[in-house]
Amino acid sequence: MTSAPAPTERTEVVSGRLGDGVVSADRWRVVRDAHVDRIAARTDEHIARRMRQERHPVEDFLFTYYPFKPGQLKKWHPGPGVRLELADEQDRRYFDRRWYRIDAHGTTAEVDLESWRADRGDGAKFIASLLASTLHREANFGCFGIHEWAMVYRLSEDERRHQQVPLRLSPAETDAVVEGHRIQCSHHDAFRFFTEPARPLNTLQPSRSGMLDNEQPGCLHAGMDLYKWAMKISPIADSALVVDCFDLAADIRTLDMEASPYDLRGWGYGVVAVETAAGKAEYMRRQKEFSARAQSLRQRLLDALASAGIHPR
Numbered sequence: 001m002t003s004a005p006a007p008t009e010r011t012e013v014v015s016g017r018l019g020d021g022v023v024s025a026d027r028w029r030v031v032r033d034a035h036v037d038r039i040a041a042r043t044d045e046h047i048a049r050r051m052r053q054e055r056h057p058v059e060d061f062l063f064t065y066y067p068f069k070p071g072q073l074k075k076w077h078p079g080p081g082v083r084l085e086l087a088d089e090q091d092r093r094y095f096d097r098r099w100y101r102i103d104a105h106g107t108t109a110e111v112d113l114e115s116w117r118a119d120r121g122d123g124a125k126f127i128a129s130l131l132a133s134t135l136h137r138e139a140n141f142g143c144f145g146i147h148e149w150a151m152v153y154r155l156s157e158d159e160r161r162h163q164q165v166p167l168r169l170s171p172a173e174t175d176a177v178v179e180g181h182r183i184q185c186s187h188h189d190a191f192r193f194f195t196e197p198a199r200p201l202n203t204l205q206p207s208r209s210g211m212l213d214n215e216q217p218g219c220l221h222a223g224m225d226l227y228k229w230a231m232k233i234s235p236i237a238d239s240a241l242v243v244d245c246f247d248l249a250a251d252i253r254t255l256d257m258e259a260s261p262y263d264l265r266g267w268g269y270g271v272v273a274v275e276t277a278a279g280k281a282e283y284m285r286r287q288k289e290f291s292a293r294a295q296s297l298r299q300r301l302l303d304a305l306a307s308a309g310i311h312p313r
Helices: 008-014 025-051 070-074 089-094 113-135 146-150 171-179 208-214 220-232 239-258 277-307
Strands: 083-085 100-102 108-111
Touching: 025 070, 025 083, 025 239, 070 239, 113 208, 113 220, 113 277, 146 171, 220 239, 220 277, 239 277
Parallel strands: none
Antiparallel strands: 083 108, 100 108
16 A cells, blocks of 8 residues: 555446446456455555554554445445346345345346435535535645644643654754644544643644635645545445545555654655655655545535535535
């Protein structure tokens, strides 16, 4: 997950959007198996580390902060409006799960929009509203990742989250970076990890209830969260879209930690020294690239929700 992925266009060859009519079992199984292989490439190392009881300060985040397991990711979803041929009992067992409908003859399966909307419609409307409000808001690229520094501000070594990773600067120098910047974190779930002394230094006091008003497309954490929203609207987001959101979250996590106060060079990562002018320029360049990718994915998620009859409030 530390290397930059190929352009998202590569995913079109395994897209879950398989078109109109009934998709033959031979065809959809190929797409499903390709999806399983994609997920294995992204999760096998994490599973192996977990078996060895090893922790990774960067890559574990997508499996610990977000409540989705590799097995959930491996389940393939074609997206709404796609009818799939069920050629044998194994096919029928594969789609004998929540929010899928198998016809009376047991020959086709598709997403059961009616049951999904009954169970998840209200939450999905909030997600659609958040995605739309963020999509149309002006991006702010002036945070320079200081949120990660605010999460260790005035903490002792024993209090820091990643105790196996040293800081790049001394504790006093790290605190000085926080005190020397205008902190403007707009993301509630990042802000809630600020240390108590760092909270008053933020120009905003973002809350969960204020997400619709505060989240903006330049925010790295808002971009990472697209993976969360894609999984939460499952099976409405087809699996190709979910993996694209996962890949963006993984790439953003890399920048988030390379720009943090932690020294991850021993783990094979670079340094984006945001306490310097050159580091700020590098951070902003990459932040803008991720923001553009995130905006495209937001629109795709909104399109998927609209196809299921869910629109912003």
